[in-house]
Amino acid sequence: MSVCIAVTNQKGGVGKTTTTVSLGASLAARGLRVLIVDADPQANATSALGVKGRDEAGLYAALIEEEPLERSVEPTATANLWIVPTTPALAGAEVELVTVMAREFRMKRALESLRTQYDVILMDCPPSLGLLTVNALAAADEVIIPVQAEYFALEGLGHLSRTVEMIRRNLNPQLAIRGVLLTMYDSRTNLAREVEQEVRTHFPATFRTVIPRSVRLAEAPSHGEPITAYDPSSTGAKAYEELANELIERLRER
């Protein structure tokens, strides 16, 4: 199994980074070799795993200077989990890629030689549909779309699925939406239940697993640890473990 997944949603703060890091760590705990690619200039996935990015290496160098990406892969404190870290310098790539040849395929090319070394590659995307996200979608086999169970996140889903369709038609014919994931779910509110119903109706591929709002998930990044290390018995850790199982099930059915 070697699959490359983009974790994306242009709506901000829906749990993209938390999902990439927590799901990555949960898959690694099951023995899969997992690579996380931090494609967001905020570099939150990098710091959430306690790693420090270097400006001259990493994704920016691979996208703009076509440096081989192997050199930028770093181990994390979690077994079976590696990362291509990033720094805010990556924001420059968003503008510099505009006039570069085959600009949408730079990430795909950079990842090609790494594909065989990992079972799962997870790409954390910035909250936009700019060239960094387009690159990740052109390189990916499939997409996971985290959605906070609230109104603005729901509103943006239609626009995002049209963009994925556009990428499939123009850049990446086998790109599939693997699933929409409900995050920060607070079952005490009507809002969450209403949004869940809307999402499940319009997106049948929505994961059964729902990630509850859990402050332990928000605390873990300040310790530079994924939830599997910071508090493995928390509801957040258990939910991402369940998601890892559900994803493996779905990947086996492909």
Added chain:
Amino acid sequence: MSVCIAVTNQKGGVGKTTTTVSLGASLAARGLRVLIVDADPQANATSALGVKGRDEAGLYAALIEEEPLERSVEPTATANLWIVPTTPALAGAEVELVTVMAREFRMKRALESLRTQYDVILMDCPPSLGLLTVNALAAADEVIIPVQAEYFALEGLGHLSRTVEMIRRNLNPQLAIRGVLLTMYDSRTNLAREVEQEVRTHFPATFRTVIPRSVRLAEAPSHGEPITAYDPSSTGAKAYEELANELIERLRER
């Protein structure tokens, strides 16, 4: 008094749109003439006020085709509150502005003729530091930075304040950070208190007013109403009313 304020933070989901709409409505309730400019292609401020954007009008036409902005101003259901709505087509401006002359000043020019008609202009920014946000910062007199009381939002503050400093030196000498605003504050968690302490230490201009987490604020947008209309007695509405008072106090001291 005529002041133009950019509400910005590249971290996603920190309450930029909620603050722009709720603060705008609270200032309008005090009798000030307020204009909201939706500078985010997600167009969340537009839908939160129950307004529909038109692709051919609005901010995109003003930035790229230099159409006068007056034509795009629409009233809202709230007295004294108007909006320049937007649609996802605005995302195109982020790429198209890259090669345009005086690209950072298009928003400033577009707003010039409107400045005298409003007491306060609030610009809702997208979760990035791209050309739309740079345009808003070049046009603004001051900046309000919403920060969720969590780790990733805290981490991004240093980078944002360096960017504001860069804009002040190169594009807009009188740009000042009016304040950092703590949002979605859950006083039951240590995380919130720790982040608050860090923020107040490094950013002395942090507003006294803190916005609590309140599900009524998350419900209001699905009704197309600001919190002042949807649930004026909620803790969220009262907090934004307090913020409006504190802002007016600070603006009088300028």
